[in-house]
Amino acid sequence: MNTATDTRHLTPALSNKELDARRVAATPRGVGIGTPMYADRALNAELWDVEGRRFIDFAAGIAVLNTGHRHPKLIAAIQAQLERFTHTAYQVVPYESSVHLAERLNALTPGSHAKKTAFFTTGAEAVENAIKIARAHTRRPGVIALTGAFHGRTFMGMALTGKVVPYKVGFGPFPGSIFHVPAPTELHEVTVQDTLNAIQQIFKCDIEPTQVAAIILEPVQGEGGFYVMPSELMVALRALCDQHSILLIADEIQTGFARTGKMFAMDHHSVVPDLMTMAKSLAGGMPLSAVCGRAEVMDAPAPGGLGGTYAGNPLAIASAHAVLDVLEEEKLCERAERLGQVLKARLESLRTKVPQIAEIRGLGAMVAVEFNKADGSPDPEFTKLVQKRALDAGLILLTCGVYVNVIRFLFPLTIEDAVLAEGLDILATAMTA
Numbered sequence: 001m002n003t004a005t006d007t008r009h010l011t012p013a014l015s016n017k018e019l020d021a022r023r024v025a026a027t028p029r030g031v032g033i034g035t036p037m038y039a040d041r042a043l044n045a046e047l048w049d050v051e052g053r054r055f056i057d058f059a060a061g062i063a064v065l066n067t068g069h070r071h072p073k074l075i076a077a078i079q080a081q082l083e084r085f086t087h088t089a090y091q092v093v094p095y096e097s098s099v100h101l102a103e104r105l106n107a108l109t110p111g112s113h114a115k116k117t118a119f120f121t122t123g124a125e126a127v128e129n130a131i132k133i134a135r136a137h138t139r140r141p142g143v144i145a146l147t148g149a150f151h152g153r154t155f156m157g158m159a160l161t162g163k164v165v166p167y168k169v170g171f172g173p174f175p176g177s178i179f180h181v182p183a184p185t186e187l188h189e190v191t192v193q194d195t196l197n198a199i200q201q202i203f204k205c206d207i208e209p210t211q212v213a214a215i216i217l218e219p220v221q222g223e224g225g226f227y228v229m230p231s232e233l234m235v236a237l238r239a240l241c242d243q244h245s246i247l248l249i250a251d252e253i254q255t256g257f258a259r260t261g262k263m264f265a266m267d268h269h270s271v272v273p274d275l276m277t278m279a280k281s282l283a284g285g286m287p288l289s290a291v292c293g294r295a296e297v298m299d300a301p302a303p304g305g306l307g308g309t310y311a312g313n314p315l316a317i318a319s320a321h322a323v324l325d326v327l328e329e330e331k332l333c334e335r336a337e338r339l340g341q342v343l344k345a346r347l348e349s350l351r352t353k354v355p356q357i358a359e360i361r362g363l364g365a366m367v368a369v370e371f372n373k374a375d376g377s378p379d380p381e382f383t384k385l386v387q388k389r390a391l392d393a394g395l396i397l398l399t400c401g402v403y404v405n406v407i408r409f410l411f412p413l414t415i416e417d418a419v420l421a422e423g424l425d426i427l428a429t430a431m432t433a
C-alpha cells in the first residue's frame with residue numbers, strides 16, 4: 001500500500017475561474033454559491049483564496065466560527081483525539097468525552113432543572129429530533145413556528161421554515177400539522193399582540209391547543225433578518241405553553257455560544273425553554289449539533305428512537321470541549337458585547353450618508369443593518385451592491401431577511417481589533433461609494 005500522503009486535493013494549482021467551471025459541471029446548481037473564490041487557507045477572521053488573495057471574513061462559515069478559523073486550542077484538541085479514535089458510532093461503543101460534553105451543556109444552558117442532551121450532526125437534524133422528542137413526550141402532532149423562521153433544509157426543517165424562496169420551492173408536500181404565525185418585528189409594525197392573536201386564531205380555526213406539541217422559535221431570527229424577539233413575547237409564550245402543556249423550543253443554532261453577548265440568547269430572558277437546539281459554533285467548524293432539555297421530556301423516545309451513525313462524532317466532541325474552554329478563557333461573551341457596540345456605533349455614524357439605512361439592530365455581536373428604498377419598500381438591490389463592493393475590496397459579508405435587504409454581521413468573536421477596524425472601513429466605503 002502506498003502510504004505517502006496525497007495532498008493534491010488540498011492545494012489545487014488552478015485559478016478560481018477554472019475551479020468554478022469544474023464546479024458548474026460536477027455539482028448541482030441547487031447548492032447555491034455566495035462568492036466566486038475558492039478557499040485555500042484561513043486563520044481567525046482572515047481567509048486566503050487559491051490565487052493567494054486575502055479576505056476578511058465577516059461570515060464565519062454562517063455563524064459557525066465564534067472562536068475563529070483554526071483556533072490553536074481547537075486544533076490541539078482535534079489532533080489529540082485523532083491519535084486515539086475517530087469513530088466508533090456512539091450507539092455501538094460510547095465514549096466519556098460525549099457524556100462529559102452533555103454534562104457541561106446541561107449545566108451551561110438556562111434553567112437549574114434536571115436536563116439531558118443528545119448529540120446529532122447538523123442543525124436541521126437537531127430541529128428534527130427536537131420535534132420528535134416533543135411529539136413523543138406530549139403525544140400530540142401540532143407545531144407552531146414563526147414567519148421568517150429558518151429551521152433547516154430537511155423535511156421537518158423546511159416545513160417549519162417560514163420563508164418559501166428558495167428553501168421550499170418545488171419540495172412539497174411537507175409534513176402536516178405545522179402552523180405559522182407572524183414574527184413580531186417593530187420595523188414592520190407587527191406587535192407581540194399580533195403574534196399572540198394569530199396563535200389564538202390557529203387554536204380557533206386549525207387545531208385545538210391540546211393537540212399542539214410545541215412552539216418553536218429562534219430568540220433572534222437568523223436567516224429571517226436578525227429580528228430580536230422581545231422579552232414580552234418570550235414571557236407570553238411561556239405562559240401560553242404552561243397553560244396548555246405545550247413545549248417551548250428555542251432554536252439557538254445561530255444565536256448560541258456567546259454570539260449575543262451571553263452564552264445563549266435565552267439567557268437574556270427571565271423564562272426558560274423546555275428544549276433547546278444548538279449547532280454551528282458549538283464545535284467551531286466540526287459537524288456537531290445537540291438537543292438539550294428537561295430530563296423527563298428528553299427521555300420520552302424509547303431506546304433506538306434517537307441517534308445517527310455520525311451523531312456526536314468524537315473529533316467534533318473534542319472540538320466542542322475546546323470551544324467551551326475558549327469561550328470562558330477569552331471571555332467571549334463580554335467581547336461579543338463590546339464588538340457589537342463598536343459595530344453599531346460605526347453603522348450609526350453612516351446613517352446621514354446612507355439614507356437606505358432603515359434599522360440597525362441586534363443583540364451583542366449579532367447585529368444587522370436593514371436597507372429600504374426612499375418609499376419605505378425593501379431595497380435588496382442596494383443590499384446586494386454593498387455586499388459585492390465589499391467582496392471586491394476583500395470583505396466577505398452575508399445578507400439575510402425575507403426580502404434579502406439585510407446585511408448580517410457574524411465575524412469571529414476572536415477577531416483582532418485591527419482586522420475588525422479594517423473590515424469596518426471596507427464596509428463604510430461599500431455603503432457610501
Ligand SMILES: Cc1ncc(COP(=O)(O)O)c(C=O)c1O
Pocket residue numbers: 062122123124125127150151152153218222223251252253254279280
Ligand atoms: C436557527 C437555525 N436553525 C437551523 C439551521 C439549520 O442548520 P444546518 O444548516 O446545520 O442544518 C440553521 C442554519 O442556518 C439555523 O440558523
